[in-house]
Amino acid sequence: LAGRTYEFADIVRVASEVSGTDQSAFLSEFVDGTGFLDAAPYFESAGLQLDSFADEFYVSDAPNAGTEQAAIREAIFGKDR
Structure with a gap:
């Protein structure tokens, strides 16, 4: 959505809702962190x-x-x- 700022927590929330499981650890390691996927x-x-x-x-x-x-x-x- 144009003109809207999203926080990392927003991405985690939506990814978790869509997948039906908590995605915070995965996203913290591979998106926000330096983990190699x-x-x-x-x-x-x-x-x-x-x-x-x-x-x-x-x-x-x-x-x-x-x-x-x-x-x-x-x-x-x-x-x-």
């Missing part, structure tokens, strides 16, 4: 591959994705992406 396993579960080069990250379809992974990827992005 290894996102590769989350991408892999959806049949995606996360690669990095020169401090940039690239997401592509994993060549060996199974049918369950492909179904997850399709549920997120749609069939005709």
Whole structure:
């Protein structure tokens, strides 16, 4: 919403409401803090591959994705992406 300032507590509150679980520890560590979130396993579960080069990250379809992974990827992005 334009012109509105949000506090970190607002983000925590909304994320917790949407997910149905308290997200304060996660967001404090990985958003407000300096924790490293290894996102590769989350991408892999959806049949995606996360690669990095020169401090940039690239997401592509994993060549060996199974049918369950492909179904997850399709549920997120749609069939005709």
